[in-house]
Amino acid sequence: MARRETALQAAQGRLLDLIGSEFHPGDKLPNERELADLLEVSRATVREVLGQLAAEGVVRRTWGIGTFVHEPAGRVPVAIGDVTALRDRITASGHRPALRDATVSRVACPGDCADVLGLAPGAPCWRVDRLFAVDEVPAVFIRDHLPLRVADRDLDPSGLLSIDLDMFEFLAGATGMPVRRAEIEFAAVLADEELTARLEVPAGHPLVNGTQIGYGSGDVALFHGHLTVRTDILTLKISRVG
Incomplete structure (x- = not known):
């Protein structure tokens, strides 16, 4: 195991040197076969190293298109002490938020959500x-x-397909009952196939998963959610007042 990790680290170091000397942000890297030849390693090693660099924000991988050099987004501090739109928290830190993908569907409610x-x-x-x-890096x-x-x-959450509408804003307008309080419980998780x-x-x-419940007046639960965070992009800050 130690020998394999050393080989991966060496390959990653050589690829970082190549990126720093031959490529600029936005440039497309050679394909995996060409990189394997340049680094004198297997394609499987190249694929693993590119996955690590993508996780660190050094490169951006687009399925069917290629791998591009990316400026690291840096970590964005996010305070979990108030009910504020994630979009606004990212913007306030000087970074660019974007909604990379969004879907709304009608489903059978899972047991844990149904209880809440x-x-x-x-x-x-x-x-x-x-x-x-955050700055084009999925976070x-x-x-x-x-x-x-x-x-x-009746709720129609289709407006949440736009970054211009946050969950808290949507619920306040749709129910006339703003989210008064949000509770969140964190756990460390490892990325599965979907993540x-x-x-x-x-x-x-390694990722951080938060189970979040938003309450309106009278402690009525308005939503139940799970958010999974890349902590190489976002840092979570919890403040206690009192």
Whole structure:
């Protein structure tokens, strides 16, 4: 294992030297076969090294197009002490937020979400998937579940397909009940197949997962979600007042 890690580190070092001397931000790198020849390693090693560099924000990989040199986004500090749009937190740190991908679908509510939202297990609910990027690097994948109706009002979360509408803003307008309080519980996780594809990190890459519940007045649960964060892009800050 130690010998393999040393070989990978050496290959990564040679590739970083090549990027620093021959390429500029935005340049497309040679394909895996050409890089394997240049570095005198296998294509499997090149693929693993590129995955590591993509996770660190050194390169950006686009399926079917190629691998490009990318300026590291740097870490964006995100405070988890107030109910504020993620978009605004990223912007306030001097970085560019983007909604890389977003979908809204009607699904059977998972058991853990149903308990929180006061629904029967398997009852229909909305699922909203959103992938946020920081300076074009995928940084946070969020999957939220919401009831179809709140306070006798039908919810239509299709507006969340735009970065211009945040979950908290949407709920305040759609229900007349702003999110008064959000609770979040963190756990360390390793990237599975879905997160590898979403966040462009290698399998087993360490990530932070947060389970978040947003409450309106009267402690009515308005949404239940999971957000998974690349901590090489975002740092999480928790403040306690009192």
